[in-house]
Amino acid sequence: MSRFDLVEHPALWRAGWYRHARRIESPNFGLRPSQATVDLVVLHSISLPPGVYGGDEVQRFFCNHLDLHEHPYFEGLNGLHVSSHFYIRRHGELFQFVSADDRAWHAGDSSYRDSTNCNDNSIGIELEGVEGGVFEDDQYETLVALSSAILQYFPVTAFAGHEHVAPNRKADPGAGFDWLLLKQGLGLDADFFPRASC
Numbered sequence: 243m244s245r246f247d248l249v250e251h252p253a254l255w256r257a258g259w260y261r262h263a264r265r266i267e268s269p270n271f272g273l274r275p276s277q278a279t280v281d282l283v284v285l286h287s288i289s290l291p292p293g294v295y296g297g298d299e300v301q302r303f304f305c306n307h308l309d310l311h312e313h314p315y316f317e318g319l320n321g322l323h324v325s326s327h328f329y330i331r332r333h334g335e336l337f338q339f340v341s342a343d344d345r346a347w348h349a350g351d352s353s354y355r356d357s358t359n360c361n362d363n364s365i366g367i368e369l370e371g372v373e374g375g376v377f378e379d380d381q382y383e384t385l386v387a388l389s390s391a392i393l394q395y396f397p398v399t400a401f402a403g404h405e406h407v408a409p410n411r412k413a414d415p416g417a418g419f420d421w422l423l424l425k426q427g428l429g430l431d432a433d434f435f436p437r438a439s440c
């Protein structure tokens with residue numbers, strides 16, 4: 243036995259907060275329904291304004307601190323109160339806004355397989371990017387590590403895009419997202435992913 247065996251490994255999750263994410267608490271969340279089982283991960287893409295990367299606009303948007311006069315595009319966000327659990331930047335940096343034990347506001351009116359109101363039973367992950375665009379290797383690396391940690395803690399049975407849970411309203415992350423890369427990174431069966439994507 244070495245002295246390293248005596249070091250206690252810190253928990254990956256504490257009250258739904260992931261150890262390896264930078265925490266910025268959003269007020270935009272609620273309790274999950276008491277009967278909800280967190281069995282779905284919903285992937286999104288976002289950038290504010292679209293296609294501009296590296297700023298702090300998304301973080302401020304999820305915390306209701308975005309000044310809508312900063313850019314003409316932001317005027318369309320007036321009155322929206324949204325959040326996701328996680329946000330992965332282009333270089334793989336990871337933020338968390340809402341405890342995964344709580345209900346974040348990312349999916350809106352939605353349904354997938356046997357459930358409706360996907361916010362109740364899902365974890366939302368935003369990838370910095372544009373709808374239909376491609377994502378960076380660093381983002382997949384963080385996404386696979388985060389998803390592995392989610393699978394250890396929550397009984398997730400499916401990963402889907404916003405486009406799959408709200409097909410009439412949403413198209414993100416879109417055709418540039420590589421579902422096969424995620425599937426292979428996690429070593430999961432095709433059943434976990436949207437049909438025809440893998």
Ligand SMILES: [Zn+2]
Pocket residue numbers: 285286287348404412414
């Ligand atoms: Zn979305």
